[in-house]
Amino acid sequence: MSNIPSSGRQLRSTIKSSGELELTLADVAVAAPSGDEILVQVEASPLNPSDLGLLLGPADLSTLKASNGVVTAKVPDHLMRMMAGRVDQSMPVGNEGAGTVIAAGPGAAAQALVGKRVAMLGGAMYAQYRTVNAADVLALPADASAADGASCFVNPLTALGMVETMKLEGHTALVHTAAASNLGQMLQKICLKDGVDLVNIVRSPAQAKILTDIGAKYVLDSSSANFMPELVAALSATNATLAFDAIGGGKLASQILTGMEAAQAAKGGAYSRYGSTTHKQLYIYGGLDTGPTELQRAYGMFWGLGGWLLTGFTIKIGPEAGQKLRQRVIDELKTTFASHYTAQISLEEALTPEVIRAYNRKTTGEKYLIVPSKGH
Amino acid sequence: MSNIPSSGRQLRSTIKSSGELELTLADVAVAAPSGDEILVQVEASPLNPSDLGLLLGPADLSTLKASNGVVTAKVPDHLMRMMAGRVDQSMPVGNEGAGTVIAAGPGAAAQALVGKRVAMLGGAMYAQYRTVNAADVLALPADASAADGASCFVNPLTALGMVETMKLEGHTALVHTAAASNLGQMLQKICLKDGVDLVNIVRSPAQAKILTDIGAKYVLDSSSANFMPELVAALSATNATLAFDAIGGGKLASQILTGMEAAQAAKGGAYSRYGSTTHKQLYIYGGLDTGPTELQRAYGMFWGLGGWLLTGFTIKIGPEAGQKLRQRVIDELKTTFASHYTAQISLEEALTPEVIRAYNRKTTGEKYLIVPSKGH
Numbered sequence: 151m152s153n154i155p156s157s158g159r160q161l162r163s164t165i166k167s168s169g170e171l172e173l174t175l176a177d178v179a180v181a182a183p184s185g186d187e188i189l190v191q192v193e194a195s196p197l198n199p200s201d202l203g204l205l206l207g208p209a210d211l212s213t214l215k216a217s218n219g220v221v222t223a224k225v226p227d228h229l230m231r232m233m234a235g236r237v238d239q240s241m242p243v244g245n246e247g248a249g250t251v252i253a254a255g256p257g258a259a260a261q262a263l264v265g266k267r268v269a270m271l272g273g274a275m276y277a278q279y280r281t282v283n284a285a286d287v288l289a290l291p292a293d294a295s296a297a298d299g300a301s302c303f304v305n306p307l308t309a310l311g312m313v314e315t316m317k318l319e320g321h322t323a324l325v326h327t328a329a330a331s332n333l334g335q336m337l338q339k340i341c342l343k344d345g346v347d348l349v350n351i352v353r354s355p356a357q358a359k360i361l362t363d364i365g366a367k368y369v370l371d372s373s374s375a376n377f378m379p380e381l382v383a384a385l386s387a388t389n390a391t392l393a394f395d396a397i398g399g400g401k402l403a404s405q406i407l408t409g410m411e412a413a414q415a416a417k418g419g420a421y422s423r424y425g426s427t428t429h430k431q432l433y434i435y436g437g438l439d440t441g442p443t444e445l446q447r448a449y450g451m452f453w454g455l456g457g458w459l460l461t462g463f464t465i466k467i468g469p470e471a472g473q474k475l476r477q478r479v480i481d482e483l484k485t486t487f488a489s490h491y492t493a494q495i496s497l498e499e500a501l502t503p504e505v506i507r508a509y510n511r512k513t514t515g516e517k518y519l520i521v522p523s524k525g526h
Numbered sequence: 527m528s529n530i531p532s533s534g535r536q537l538r539s540t541i542k543s544s545g546e547l548e549l550t551l552a553d554v555a556v557a558a559p560s561g562d563e564i565l566v567q568v569e570a571s572p573l574n575p576s577d578l579g580l581l582l583g584p585a586d587l588s589t590l591k592a593s594n595g596v597v598t599a600k601v602p603d604h605l606m607r608m609m610a611g612r613v614d615q616s617m618p619v620g621n622e623g624a625g626t627v628i629a630a631g632p633g634a635a636a637q638a639l640v641g642k643r644v645a646m647l648g649g650a651m652y653a654q655y656r657t658v659n660a661a662d663v664l665a666l667p668a669d670a671s672a673a674d675g676a677s678c679f680v681n682p683l684t685a686l687g688m689v690e691t692m693k694l695e696g697h698t699a700l701v702h703t704a705a706a707s708n709l710g711q712m713l714q715k716i717c718l719k720d721g722v723d724l725v726n727i728v729r730s731p732a733q734a735k736i737l738t739d740i741g742a743k744y745v746l747d748s749s750s751a752n753f754m755p756e757l758v759a760a761l762s763a764t765n766a767t768l769a770f771d772a773i774g775g776g777k778l779a780s781q782i783l784t785g786m787e788a789a790q791a792a793k794g795g796a797y798s799r800y801g802s803t804t805h806k807q808l809y810i811y812g813g814l815d816t817g818p819t820e821l822q823r824a825y826g827m828f829w830g831l832g833g834w835l836l837t838g839f840t841i842k843i844g845p846e847a848g849q850k851l852r853q854r855v856i857d858e859l860k861t862t863f864a865s866h867y868t869a870q871i872s873l874e875e876a877l878t879p880e881v882i883r884a885y886n887r888k889t890t891g892e893k894y895l896i897v898p899s900k901g902h
Contacts, residue, residue: 203799204799232824234791235791235797235798235799236797236799239797241797398823399823404818415610415611421611421612421615421617422611423579423580423611423612424833424835424837427838434823435827437823440823442780442820442821442822442823443820443821443823444818444819444820444821445818445819445820445821446818447774447775447810447813447816447818447819447833448608449833450833451811451833451834451835451838452833452835452838453832453833454830454831454832454833455821455830455831455832456829456830456831456832457800457825457826457827457828457829457830458827459800459827459828461800462803462827462828
């Protein structure tokens, strides 16, 4: 057990009752793993949009300041009410990552992983070390780097979860917004491989090209003057009645439901002022636009809208189905589920105002990777 | 078969491609019933909000004109697009009604109903006569008048459907908006009888009194300055996580979801920026405000919103469960499901501009009944 360090650095985010966000690197004790626990030296952990919410909260990044390794920013007063659940708690951050198992408890499952590279999900990954249960990791193939395995869970399982949700809820094709994202590209690759029609909605010709370059058949630009007729045509061609929306705010969600209803109504049938009886569903899974969602409700009565979250989906399908999805991620790690990173940064760099502003920009196709060993 | 009239008057609504709503009384041929059909002389049929949509469409009632028994009004140009499915079709109106069976086909079920008073659902009830299948009517108790039985289906089954949906989807208490309506009063009576907590939301002290007079425990006025804290308190007390909303437009739907999340979050538990994992649901079943629904999405990821329609619910639960609900309506026709009418009007009066404006006002507690025999 001599290779167990006494402590390691861990990134912490606190929103204080005074209205200040504080980011620090804490030095936390490392305990020897017990039972089926393993101790992993974290080698890579991505900055996903889902991490940024916890890391930065609703802080105003124009007020970012760094001083003696502590970064602060002001949280606008009217947004503090929504932070009640986390006020004055020092919270570790980082949903997923990959690293090498450097010590293990006496359990057989744990011992079998010693020296192996594993992918992990479970928070607190922006750290040098992470103790987890052996059952909660995926052993990576021998040829996989830490960067290859760092984003095994959130984006791949979310993309697979969208296709599975489509099947579970009786739809046969999909719509996706902000579709040129890392996640969106994965979803398009899955759909091409599985023969599922996907209507991609993006906001610029450059984003459209990212998707057509990987073989996307339906790519619509919501800034086009012909967007609505193009949308109805694509929804008619694909019969898509389920959408996943990363944007949330504005009118796009309502436009998609309107387009679905127009496509269904165009099939004919008796008039009903309640619209077509085909259920049209849109799930909001992100919040790129945190403003209000505006619904025009011109789509009869057979429609639904709601939040969608990977963890909720995982609980719904149960551990066995979840394991099948995870195995597929491992099998297609370097193809369907390959991630590309804009930059690899150290824990210290992750707490630099200019770097924070860069990774928070959420530019389509850009993605940052924290490499805790960097600079050490 | 000498009591079969050769023809009868039937109210028709047409929206012409020229942008004009036209209401007329057509004289339609009456055929002898065959098989299990029965011929009913319609004695009473209510003007429900759900009828007004088909009857008047989105016509501008300030432009109503009557001339030689034909009533017309202008449909604003920008609303004609949504009318595509019904343009230039002469449509009969009236979802439900009650009357006496004056002739029947040779089938046993039909013959058994001759001379009986029945309640019917199925459209085209604003007429002197209606031919329906014997299986689609409910025989009324001997002491029930046509007015007692005229509103047997839409409001009673909608109110019962709300409580059944609550049970089916795992909720234990309800929220209802525009709650002092005829339907809302029925829902409150059902909830009192069945021991279900109901949070009623109304828009004036007079409406609140209608509900407290029948024993409502939770009645909130959304125009109160303390509405949000009062809402959260009621949602905490009842643990209601399902709402039925008759209004649709504006911010109330979002406020209710926000209140539900605040009530769930107040229970404690670990902080998650995705909010409580208890699913919060709101169904829009009406459109008293046809403007856009504005969602602030300050309720995490475990929420849903959607359309809800009695016919969709009836199909979902199947004929056996549906029959149980219908039997309950008959059993409690003069108590829980009693309807009160503001005025009884003839078919001719229903096509008078001032009467049309009166019944379209949808004033809480007011309800009109068409009595086709009136004036004849």
